Amino acid sequence: MQNSELLESFIQEAGEVMTGLEAGVARLQATPGQPFALEDMEQLSVLAHRMRGTAGLYGYPQLSTLSGLMERLLDARPNLEGEHRSRFLALLNTINSVLRGGLASLQRGGSDRDLGLIFTRQGGTALLQGLVQEVPGEFQMRNARHLPQHRADLLEEEEPGTEALPQGLEGELRQFVKENSEVWEYFAPEVQEHLGNLRSEFEKGEQADLNVMFRAAHTIKGSSFMVGLNPLGHFAHRMEDLLGALRGDAVPNNAEVQRTLNASVDLMDDLTRVAEGADLNVQARHDELLAGLQALATGQVAAPAAPAQVADTAATVSAPVNSSVRVPAQRLEDLLEQVSEVVTARARMTRLMKRLDDLQGGMQASQQRFQRTVRDFEERYLNPDMVRVQDDTGASMGSGNLTEQFAELEFDSYNDLNILSRSITELSADFAEVRRNLSDTVAELNEENEKLGKLVRQLRVDVSQTSRVPFTQASTRLRRWARQQNLPFDLHVEGEDVQLESNLLQRIVDPLLHLLTNAVYHGLQGGQTPAETRLAQGKPERGQVWLRAETKENFIDITVADDGQGLNLARIRERALERGLRSAQELDQMTDSDLSRLILLPGLSTAEAVGNVTGRGVGMDVVATAVRALGGELLIQSEQNVGTAFTLRLPITQRILDVLKVDLGDENVAAFPVSSVQAIRDIPLDQADQAEDVHGTLHVNFLGEQVPVVDARVMWGVDVTDAVHSETSSRLVFLNTIAGLVAVRVAEFGSIEEVSVTPPTGLLAKLDYLAGTTVSATGEALPLLEPLGLSRLARRPELWLDSSAATETRTSRRVLLVDDSLSVRRLVGRMLERGGLTVETANDGQEALDKLQLDDTFDAVITDLEMPRMNGYELISALRARAQNARTPILVMTTRAGDKHQRLAFQLGANDYFTKPVNEALLLRRLGSLLSAPQALA
Template sequence: MSNSELLASFLQEAEEVISGLESGVTELSTSASQSTAGQGEALDALSILAHRMRGSAALYGYPQLSTLSGLLERLCDSRPDLSGEQAAQFVALLGTVVNVMRGGVAGLRAGQSDRDLGLTFTQVGGTQQLQDLVQAVPEAFRMRAPRHQHRPEETEALETQEDSAPAQGLEGELRGFVLQNPDIWEYFAPEVQEHLESLRGQLSQPEQADTHSMFRAAHTIKGSSYMVGLAPLGDFAHRLEDLLGAVREDAVGLTPDVQHALASSLDLLDDMMAAAEGQNVALSERSEQLTGQLRALASGESQSPVAPAPSNTAALPAPDAAPLNTTIRVPAQRLEGLMEQVSELVSSRTRMGRLLAQMDDLQGSMLSSQQRFQRTVRDFEERYLNPDMVRGQEEAASGQGMGGAVAQQFAELEFDTYDDLNILSRSITELSADFSEVRRRLTDTVAELNEENETLGKLVRQLRVDVNQTSRVSFSQATARLRRWARENGEQFDLNIEGDDTLIESSVLQRIVDPLMHLLTNALHHGLAHSEARAAAGKNERGQVWVRAAEQNNFLEVTVADDGEGLNLERIKEKTLEKGLRSAHELNAMRESDLARLILLPGLSTEQAVGSVAGRGVGMDVVATTVRQLGGELLIQTEAGVGTAFTMRLPTTQRIMDVLEVQLAPQSWAAFPVGAIRALRDVSLSEIVETTAGPRVTFDGALVPVIDARQLWGADTTENGDLAHLALLSSMTGITAVRVMTFGRIEEVSVTPAGTLLSRLDYLSGLTIGASGRVLPILDAAGLTRLSRRPSAWLGQEDVAQRRSGGNKLLLVDDSLSVRRLVSRMLERDGYQVQTANDGQEALDILQLDNSYDAVITDLEMPRMNGYELLSAVRGRPESQQLPVLIMTTRAGEKHQRVAFQLGANDYFTKPVNEALLLRRLATLLGASTSLQEA
């Protein structure tokens, strides 16, 4: 919408408001000479109009008009009890304000600005009127909450509360925060309530509770509270997070006492929110008791449960703030419903197109049938209605004269003109003509339906664009919160924001605020070095952080970058190994880009100590999860000594998009977003070259990687032709060529985000149903690239158990009885035969007597013979030189790993060992070992 259209829209609304204000002031003036005590409803009506004008003027960039409207609103909200001359002066003051506002709107219509409205108000005597009235009766202008914000039955209680002193203590601090920061509370409160509802949902089914999800919710409440400056809420959420952290790590069980404490904590957090919004709730004593109980439970102690608080709440006026999405003229819930309807309309139109295609096929079949019908009728006519042609040929062959033949023919025709056969023939001819008419009418109908379908398609596309634009808001609505956080931490860095005017879907904007806060926290606590280190590196002592938002090729890109030290990849490897999230062999085989992405793993943090903001390994997991749920991708770029940049790349439309159907296997179809497709190519197999980094093909003068999606989906990749079908897809990591079986057609589809169960598949950006009724996974190019590096995750691969030759025998060596029992049980559950030894000497004796073991898993620190000595002895025996040996120890240092690998270890794990990781690596090693033996 152009600036002139925006101004016209505002002026139209302003005229309606001014007219309403003038009518209201006129109504007040008729009875102002008596008293204003009974005019509360009229003043409330004026307050509503003034509030509306204040918000609209501020939104459209007219601050003086907004300020003047705010003055009028406050005067009406005070509802002074005046009579006689003072009541007339009060109404006159309201009239002055409205008249100046009328003049200001007229000036805007004439192309002027509103910057002189304050001066105009003073010049016409408005300021003097206000001062005289306030000085004469100051007690009459005590601020009261507008009555229209409350139900009638609440009014009496409110008037009583207005005269009471402000709340003190915890309750007063919470209430004061809302009164001072209504704009922050507007988006902060719904976010906290959402996380509280999530926690309650998990707690309602404790046997199925996802403790990691619960921990992350508490962590987010805590972090958000600290970042907006609401310390009491953050402190209590911190205690809740500690207990959930202990539950997540199995240090504390989810016992009834713990469940009761968690439920009481959620109730207290609810009451804190209610107290902040003005309800009369006792909090201090309960908060202290619950804080002590949570601390005791987290440390393994038990305390008596805290009794729930009585529900004796009374409402106080809510803070006056504009809604978060102030540029949206309709409720967000209605927009969501509208988007759902558009999605259904798209699906319906797709089905209509399929039915039209079927009708077109039917038309072709009817044409073919008609042609066969006509041939049959023609043959019938020639044989029975025109026999002279056949008979003439026969007589010519037999030498008969023409005269007799003609007479005989006439007699026969005269005799047979009206027999049954003739009538049947004529009927069939008429039916054929009718059939032609039906076919013609069907053709016309199909043509009209196609035209209607095209019209419907245009309407759907326009509606889609309009609704999408309507639901967009500027990125600046999120940056206000980022700037506030930066001010609170401004002693250490400068925040630079670019792209404030970038338009983003409101639902997307609200969901990426948390990830942005986590990325900023990550930059501050992990990226930026101390001023001394920066000075030594030749950088400015103050760190620099950039937040950039831009729309690129139907994708929204939001980047958080810093000029710090860059990611410490060695530290990431060390922490990953310590946490048991990857083995040393896997880490050593990773590229730098893959190592950087390890920080997205849940529970991984490079912070040395756990603090109230960083060190718990939650933030980056939240970022990655949110980006996946939004169908996007996260790019991490880092360079030592230069800095780090995280870029979230999200589709601009989340619900409806154009996709290309592709076939990956005989019974498997998928789709690629059209916005990500650079080109479609049918290339000769000779053009795909094998390199040390894998297959490559030339595109735009450069070699790009080729990923065979058929192989990933478990399809037969035997070459049956000379051509390969390649879809060249663009992602943040570059161009990738994805090989498929065949290309389908482009469709406009309604997209459903991947649910909780599928959200961990980072190559899946969403799901849809095609026109054929097939469920189509929408694939992401960068995710497919990562999937291609993990053959064990490919579809159609042989099951781990099938790759084993009758159940592998393992030798487990550890001097701890509890470790041997635990790991043995873990391995046996997966089908392995396990023999144990309590030190290296016993293990070596067992191997000398039995050479049938398929792998050895050993500790390092053991009596008599340690793990290094055992490894050397195993590699020194010809019978066991190729025997896989895995180290499992508490020592995660790089020097310990180096010695182990030098002596011939196949892999290296840290305790406590991750079950899934150990089983995965065993399957890989034993599969490779079997292949070598067979070869």
């Protein structure tokens, strides 16, 4: 640890955790012969997790590893008796002893590198091996893919079916709310939110985003079927079909389609109002619009959609369902008691402030006395004429020589200097008394302020608890969905007693439904995997899906896992190329982890065919969008033929967070959420293992992984020209993101503060690198930065460089576009021109070669493969045979996505490979990278 202040901070925090760990193990020892209390085990696990994360953050791997071992042992919740119990407690005590010794070593200036050896020497390894060998079943770790498969209380009994309602659609809607009032409290606001999104897009006219509209309808459909409101689900499904046809250009986006879609949104709104008690006749409109949506989606001519009926407000029965949270009376009593303590603390602080005011008055009086004494002295010695006049006046009045009279009476005489000295002595005594009283009062004020801070923090925690509800409110709905699938799989749920904020719970149900759908229909292939195949792989005959909620310090992990086939990375790669989401060259450079994250992109699905629940490519996109909106991250783990686990890692509270302040230089400050900070490092430049990739992005080695570096100082407009020559180290904050680790370079590390965060709104909401704003304790406005957004911004310097630098980076280049389709040449040509490029076209390979023979100053060539006279392969071969074009970047743009087509193109010398329809952002990004590469500039 290079920074002594950071070391001191770590020692203090770790010491507090160690005290809790030792006290917790002592509690376990105090109950011999009894099972371990789950509450004590949970508290110890949280403390061990905290120690593991803190040690890793500050750069002490051995401390982190040993704490992680303790966390895993406690997470197993072993049920031990007799000798095994005693040895388990001895193992925990050994770990505590070694951890405590490690902290002492760090405090003395040592390191933690020998902790593993010390643990072995103290018998910890022998104890661990003995327990694992003798009672292995008690130490089954509770990870996403290896949860217990035998719990009788996991699945509820099938609910009896409800009787058919004689009142038609209106009666069915109202009956649903009557029987599912608790579900409706969460479901209705979700539907209204998505309907609002649809209306917002309709208002944009031709600029409406069909992807947003499609996702909204898709989500309403899925949520409706999940909670059991089938009429709304079927209607949203028909609307989704029509929007899907529009998105795929299968039907024209004419006025008739727009009227039908608008009327459909109005009807869905009325369906929710009817369910809440409004007196509206919706049956006829429902049937007519349902038929109209289906006819339009299939290309048939439908009758004009009926306009939305407006109910007579006098006849409408308003029955709003307000979202509410039940709070136990005892909790309210506790809150009131805490409020009374806060009031009392404030009264004590008011009294102390009054004392400070009195002291201020005393100091002011002393100051006035001092000023009078000094003024009298100045008048006597600095203005002697004035004093002489006064003496003469006194003599004329017959006063006599008072000094002589005092001398005759033998009184002590005091001259002016004696008087001044005595006055100053008295004033000094007064000031000493005031200072003493001030010091005592300030000490009391600090003590009261600290007590008030603790009260406010506790009050904040307890108030936030009032808005929390158990995870079971979401898991019950997900269980119901699982039962309705009638597929051979078992859903196991853990952590149903975990408490979440009500608002957070409402917003994660849709993402969890998408993850469950993905697990069942992709991971388990919809139950189509033969039982013999699963048994041969060592799996149960029925598919297994796990849903687990777990609280860890300041965030909550919600995991959806399956024991299915795992992610098909080859299929993901193929689909990403087919849909123009990535180029072939980018895909070849991706790791398995990078490829797995491609499923988060809009429109990417690995399903073979489009069905009611799969194949539309919106599920994982919805999840990624929702998680980012909540300030969290989505973690993906997958292993072929073993299974896949998706983990939503979300901050427990969205309002108050712990943030790490950083200084960017030139009085610019920012902050990162502590929950996303993996580590902070002050790395000497002569020890930094740095390298640049093919795109010029700087990477640094961190724990064996090459992590991209983003310099936030430069992006914030800070001039680092002078600092580059004087700096001796790089201060890096390593941050967890959905795409992996990112290292952000800053000028200085700051302190950790607890702040209230405001999400970005208005114009700021469009900045994807801004997660929120807050104000620090010193009154500074702090932007809360989103590291993944910073990474994206770093790849687009034209957005943050000054105008002169931006102009230099966007020097106009000439591109030759070769395609036999006039529409493609026009469309792609406009894309390139919007990117600041000069474009010339050719309608086949022969014309392109003729132009290049006359003018070889083109900076890049983009070519189709299938063209008359000379195809794309022949053009690539001819260009690479010419010395003038041997190093000219050549990009292939074709409808052929097969491996053999790609291999031949790359063998002949193509630099990258795209499929049509090409994505504009992808094309410009890859073209920019190739044009800026050294081989393109040579």
